[in-house]
Amino acid sequence: GAVVSQHPSWVICKSGTSVKIECRSLDFQATTMFWYRQFPKQSLMLMATSNEGSKATYEQGVEKDKFLINHASLTLSTLTVTSAHPEDSSFYICRGETSGAYSYEQYFGPGTRLTVT
Amino acid sequence: AQTVTQSQPEMSVQEAETVTLSCTYDTSESDYYLFWYKQPPSRQMILVIRQEAYKQQNATENRFSVNFQKAAKSFSLKISDSQLGDAAMYFCVINTNAGKSTFGDGTTLTVKP
Numbered sequence: 001g002a003v004v005s006q007h008p009s010w011v012i013c014k015s016g017t018s019v020k021i022e023c024r025s026l027d028f029q030a031t032t033m034f035w036y037r038q039f040p041k042q043s044l045m046l047m048a049t050s051n052e053g054s055k056a057t058y059e060q061g062v063e064k065d066k067f068l069i070n071h072a073s074l075t076l077s078t079l080t081v082t083s084a085h086p087e088d089s090s091f092y093i094c095r096g097e098t099s100g101a102y103s104y105e106q107y108f109g110p111g112t113r114l115t116v117t
Numbered sequence: 118a119q120t121v122t123q124s125q126p127e128m129s130v131q132e133a134e135t136v137t138l139s140c141t142y143d144t145s146e147s148d149y150y151l152f153w154y155k156q157p158p159s160r161q162m163i164l165v166i167r168q169e170a171y172k173q174q175n176a177t178e179n180r181f182s183v184n185f186q187k188a189a190k191s192f193s194l195k196i197s198d199s200q201l202g203d204a205a206m207y208f209c210v211i212n213t214n215a216g217k218s219t220f221g222d223g224t225t226l227t228v229k230p
Contacts, residue, residue, distance in 0.1 A: 041215070041225070042222070043223050044208070
């Protein structure tokens, strides 16, 4: 099956700094990338949807200036958490989809654990 | 808006026994896909089984099978001959042609040796 990688898998940063998370589709073209955050023992919460070459669409309550999403190519999407604070500590997961696949195939990245101290 | 309800936050099963995880959903779409995902402690989402809504036949994958009742909007997962490696959080997910997935709150499955 198709593979999505995420880097880094775990990152610790100091409060006030920014951190970038990369999500790469290794063997397919991800025309759409979804970004989720997940708190311990909870479900995945959709943060934003990005289409290659377009601005991301953010879910209600998600600060677009804080969580910057770039989807400049069909194989790479990035999530930058700007001026991170301890409450941003969470598990972030990306999911890629190929246009025309009608959401039958879902490709999740392995996730990134962010800890803000 | 579509919703997915998993009414069992936690379930436990004895090794080698059978367990059923429940899921109900609501959607106005007539065409959609349903999934069960497993999330072990590594937190990688692993596809367990999927079902196309237009197919009446229930999907099966080795020890995993579903009971798909479209009219009742029910999509339960049966795990037979449970193994220690089945211990994980299980999510029921619906996907429509709009591309957005809606996740249930998850069921944490414990397998007792």
